[in-house]
Amino acid sequence: MVQAKIKERKKVQSAWAMYDWANSVYSLVITSTIFPVYFNSVTKSEERGDVVSFFGIDLVNTVLYSYSISFSFLVIAIASPFLSGMADYGGKKLFFMKIFAYLGSLACVGLFFFDGDNLEYGVICAVLASIGYAGSIVFYNAFLPEIATENEYDFLSARGFALGYIGSVILLLLNLFMIELPDFFGLKDGGQAARWSFLITGIWWAGFAQISFKYLPDNPYNKKVKKALLLKGYKEIKRIFKIVKGSSVMNRFLAAFFFYSMGVQTVMYLAASFGDKELGLPGDKLIITILIIQLVAIGGSYLFAYVSKLFGNKASLVIMVFIWVLICGAAYYVVSEYQFYALAFVVGMVMGGIQALSRSTYSKLIPDDTTQHASYFSFYDVTEKLAIVLGTFSYGVIEQITGSMRNSSLALGLFFIVGLGFLLLIKIPKQDFQPIIEVKNA
Incomplete structure (x- = not known):
């Protein structure tokens, strides 16, 4: 009987980790590599260059894309606490996770029909895909303390990120093969192949997510959905906010996480831009850099x-x-292609580790007598999203003022130093966690 329960729990944990495999393809294919290149290409014209008209407003295409991503993160930063409160109060965590996952995957499929002439449509799809991705992660992360014991958090979190890196690299390689050899797949050109990659990404995301949806527990605490769920959700998140605010350990960890995430997330989004602008690396070598980061991160x-x-x-x-901190200092002095590859190797090593361990560490700080995991994780998620917005904005402002991305990289080092200072003030308590729930097939 005990052996059967352990086996069932491991099955649920594997299904949970598979959601990283399912949704990480969006982060790599859509956010980091193929879509930004495709977007820049199809929004340029001989008459206006890289200036586009978005609902009658003239903007540089890359600026418009940056604003769209920032807007999507801002939407989630505002909405996720209320949604998380509703999910916890009504036992609807899996429901909300499905809603956002399907929203994101369908938006990726929608990008298949974006050809540059329908700019507003393409930007809206990109925003919805980003909202779907970021929104589903809040509820996905919140399952971690419900399906594992404390001593399992670190390796289970690492397993999820590792599967995400592996899956996204596999799909990216397939997509790159399609773009480089469109004739082999019966496609007209690389642009059409890129659009097919968006379609495949959406199908991959929704398809593999079914594994997680099948086995993750639905309403494990048997909460009943009550009237005035939005009002109750607001009250719930307000109550959790007071608890988080009153916990010095949580406050300091979230402060540390905020500052070092400003650095980590900015590197994730702008590493390729640094290689392009400061070192003049062509697109294929920038893709190699991203693949190095992804593979080493496993x-x-x-x-x-x-x-x-x-x-x-x-x-x-x-x-x-x-x-x-050392990486940011080294980036200032990188001048050659192979130095950049070496730096990418080190970035990958600590990027995979810091993302996985940050998630599992925060799980350990959540009180063991609570069932409000989505509400607690919404604060973690909002911290990360605000770090992305402020980190990338600061990077751009410093580059604009100084004229060099190298100076921006040095500034990122300061963010990491502040984060390090807060980390040194934290004393992470040791707790003997028992399995929080008995997992069952949904």
């Missing part, structure tokens, strides 16, 4: 989960943030 996720097992979460996070 090992990094497990490496620092092991370091955490030996020395604790705090020590592991401190080591990684210190390495990030």
